[in-house]
Amino acid sequence: MEAKMAPPNKNNLFGPKKQASPVKSGEADSTVKEILASEQMNRERKTARLRELRLEKEALQPPPEPKTKPKRKTAKASK
Structure with a gap:
């Protein structure tokens, strides 16, 4: 015996659309x-570890020498 098929339509050709659950x-x-x-x-x-390493490194380094401004040369009087 042969089973009768339903006429083709959108649902039996392509199947129902799947919904995102x-x-x-x-x-x-x-x-x-x-x-x-x-x-x-x-x-x-990682940030905490790097901060600790940086602070340790800074503690081991000697403090930087204060920068002194170079003395200004006085202009010589022109003749």
Whole structure:
């Protein structure tokens, strides 16, 4: 026996349009938030480490000598 097919229409030729489910978008949002939070934590940790290293380096260096202004030469009287 042969099954009768429905006449072709938009739904049986192309299938129904798929809707983005709120569950998928919620999962994507939470994944993105986790990634951003971990990146920010890594950035803050690196910044703190670099700051400590810079302060240690500055503490080991002798203080810079104060800059003195060069003495002005007086203009000689022209004849």
